[in-house]
Amino acid sequence: MSLTSMLEAAAHGGTIEVEPGWTQGRAIFGGLTGALLLAAMKGRIAELSATTGKPDTVPPLRSITVSFVGPATPGPVELAAEVLRVGSNVTQCQATLRQSGEVVATALAAFGKHRESALSVAPTHGAPALPEPSSIEAFPYIEKLTPEFYQFVELRQVGGQMPFSGSDSHDISGWTGLREKPQHLSEEHLVLLADAWPPAPLQMLDGFAPGSSLTWTLELIAEIGPQSVPGTTDFAYRATTDSARDGYAHTHTMLWLPGGELAAISRQSITIFG
Incomplete structure (x- = not known):
């Protein structure tokens, strides 16, 4: 299963198969763990949008926080995502990754629409040469x-x-x-x-x-x-x-x-x- 296929499967939640080759030491690479959790949350928001119209679309991701609770290994993992709140501008969501019944990672994410603001500060850190x-x-x-x-x-x-x-x-x-x-x-x-x-x-x-x-x-x-x-x-x-x-x-x-x-x-x- 390719990276694209894993992310598409994660968007539907439930059990997905993490292919061999994605490890860092004994555990699944943390960046892939975060990406799968994000895909699950975006899939859940899209499902809610399609059934209720709120939010009307999946807003851009503003922040995601991942806690690595324990090591997960290649093979079947279970993803579950829950929308915590749909506000007028910000949608907040959480997701959990389990393996063999144990929680191995959790994430919280905030998705926010564009909105008018008088505040505009250019980034103070330029790209390295x-x-x-x-x-x-x-x-x-x-x-x-x-x-x-x-x-x-x-x-x-x-x-x-x-x-x-x-x-x-x-x-x-x-x-x-x-x-x-x-x-x-x-x-x-x-x-x-x-x-x-x-x-x-x-x-x-x-x-x-x-x-x-x-x-x-x-x-x-x-x-x-x-x-x-x-x-x-x-x-x-x-x-x-x-x-x-x-x-x-x-x-x-x-x-x-x-x-x-x-x-x-x-x-x-x-x-x-x-």
Whole structure:
């Protein structure tokens, strides 16, 4: 089952099959988990819209927060989504991912319509100066060495060092995109790509130690949809480590469209076992 097929199945809720190859360590890659949860929520909102007319359409995603409760493995997973409230402008929804009867991830998301406002502040963080994506070789997928999901994403690193290299650096920059280009990029694709890089502080460790996301919030600034972002798009990426102590690290990340428009802001709490 392709990524497109998994996302389409997730939009209907219920049990879907996560194909092998989408793991990061022992668990399903967190970006895919977030994308599946988002697809389930959007599917539930679309169903409600079709039956009640409220909301009249699925509004653009404004924010999604994912809690990774436990590791999920490839195979059958169960998705359930619930619309919490449909307001005049904002629709709020939650979704849960279960495996073998246990909750493995939950998400809350806010979807908001356009509305008139006197407030307009341009993003204060410009895109990093990066070479063209085509001039940088993407990380290869190497069986049993790199995460399995590298088969499906292209990461082209410019700043920072490799994980577990004992580096003094704790930031990362580069380009991120999909290996198999869809016709267009959706919000679900952006959620997946925003979590594709290894946590920035792992490069400071001198030797392998496991780490995993605990909580993750992604805020969308640009509207990502079939009329606006082609599937060939690579996003500029920059991650900054804000703090690390007591086995937890905290990072914030920004992604930009190729023209320099800020697309999304991400924040993660990460557990570090080393």
